[in-house]
Amino acid sequence: MLNRTDLRGRVPRPAELRATLPRAEVDVDAALHQVRPVVDAVRDRGVEAVLEYTEQFDRVRPDTVRVPRAEIDKALADLDPAVRAALEEAIARARTVHADQRRQDTTTTVVDGGTVTERWVPVSRVGLYAPGGLAVYPSSVVMNVVPAQAAGVGSLVLCSPPQAEFGGLPHPTTLAAAALLDVDEVWAVGGAQAVALLAYGATDTDGTELDAVDMVTGPGNVYLTAAKRMLRGIIGIDSEAGPTEIAILADETADAGHVAADLISQAEHDTLAASVLVTTSEELADAVDVELQRRVETTKHTERVETALRGPQSGTVLVSTVEDGLKVVDAYAAEHLEIQTADARKDAARVTNAGAVFVGPYAPVSLGDYCAGSNHVLPTGGFARHSSGLSVQTFLRGIHVIDYSEDALRDIADKVVALADAEDLPAHGEAVQARFEGATR
Structure with missing residues (x-):
């Protein structure tokens, strides 16, 4: 069922690998001309x-952009108790993990009388985006809000597209998640217009x-991503998220049913x-294809799943050894990477490029999507080679505070002057020397 690439006997260099491996093609630049008039x-x-x-775009016109607090409270009151319990557990686990990510201020004594302190200061106001297209994403509310709150962000606004089915409000489960997280500012707006409104602010119909924000985080479609790119600088952004992806590195010990279920998920x-299997076992690849065929026929979103699995962004890559497989998955730099090998923990420790790594048969990506405690807003499109997923650090800025005494500056003055002269910036040196001209203190 999956397209196959056979790399047994030869694994190309990383740049060639990246050009060879399956990946979704999303042209953000092409969407910019459609987004610009909206922005x-x-x-x-x-x-x-x-x-x-x-x-x-959404075939509905809300009375106001800001959702009334009564509607948020009502959504929570009407929430299915089982879903509420699941969201509360997801929130608790995410808070546990993200609480440990908060950095502490540090002061380094460089010399007597000279210190540099690094202060970690949260972004003042952040816009968080929860998609509302083919699925409902209360989990994205959790994944955006929890690290922002752990970082100490003082002002949060959640944006999610209005739904005609719900009278121009975002999906009620999304609103209920906001209520559980004590977020009372929610805007019923999606897509590029949401990013633009967050960047510029406006006055509502009532x-x-x-108010405009300093930063926007959260995944969305290509038009939302294009708006983020266009407005970067006016606002900070977390990343340019593309279509979701999973890669699974598996050997002959993996369970074909587990692998197939995770690719479908x-x-x-x-x-x-994108659903990509990298394996040392042709027998496993064959078995996974059989399982995929069986499971795709019975899953709810059969047509969507089958289109994704047969697309050029998905496939099976055959390799000779797990060592070669690690080279392949590092070059691919998946958003989600599962390791299902005989020594999964050891092999996972050798991975250098991935948004998140899931170890062994009992850590499927679905666990990370909801209740592992980790964050599911992760880099896609190979960006994991140089970028991280959403975390408390996303919402913090490091500020260096330099505190030198007169003696400490005097001791280093000649070296500052020497470097300033070497760069042909003599006024830099003169700014130091001015402090000691005629000084008799």
């Missing part, structure tokens, strides 16, 4: 433009001020979702 209109005409585009997100 410009929101900048110039505010909520009026937001509601026009919302009506065009006169409420929708990512494929059901989107027709562009």
Whole structure:
């Protein structure tokens, strides 16, 4: 069922591997020309433009952009108790993990009388995005809000697309998740217009001020990603998220049913979702194909899953050894990487490029999506080679505080002057020398 690439006997260099391996092609630049008019209109005409585009794209026009607090409370009151319990457990586990990520301020004594302190200061106001397209994502609310709160962000606004089915409100489960997390500012807006509104702010139809934010985080479609790219600088962003992806490194000890189920679990997100198996065992690859065929026929989103699995972004890669397989998955730098080998823990420790690594048969990606305690907002498209997933650090800025006494500056003054002269920036040196001209203290 999956396309196959045979790399047995030869694993190319990383750059060639990246060009060979299956991956979704998403042209953000091509979406920019469609997004630019939306962003410009929101900048110039505010909520009026937001509601026009919302009506065009989401086929509904909310009375106000900001969701009334009563609707948020009602969504929580009406929430299925089983879903509430699951969300509460997911929140608790995420808080446990993210609490340990908070950095402490550190002061280094460089010399007597000279210190450098690194202070970690949270971003003041952040816009968090929860998608609302083919699926409902209360879990994304958890994954965005928890690290922001752990970092100490003082002001949060959650954006999620309005749903015609729910009278122009975001999905009620999304609203309920916001209530459980004590987020009371929710905007019913999605896509590029959401990013633009977060960047520029506006006045709502009832006169409420929708204040601009300093940073926007959270995944979305290519148009939301294009808006993030266009507005980067006016706002900070976490990343440019592409279609979701899973890679599984497996040997002959892996269970074909587990592997197939996990590949399908990512494929059901989107027709562009990538499901990649890297294996040393042709027998396992054959067995996985059989399992995929059987399971795809009975899964809920059969057509979506089958399209994703048969697409050029998905496939099986055959390798000679687990060592070669590790080279392949490091070059691929998957958003989600499962290791299902005979010595999974040891092999996982050797991975250098991945958004998140799932070790052994009892740590499927689905666990990380909801209740592992880890964050599921992760780098896609190979960005894990140089970027991290969402964490407390995303919402913190390191500020260096330099505190030198007169004697400490005097002791280093000649070296500052020497370096300033070497760079032909003599005024830099003079700024130091000015402190000691004629000084008799």
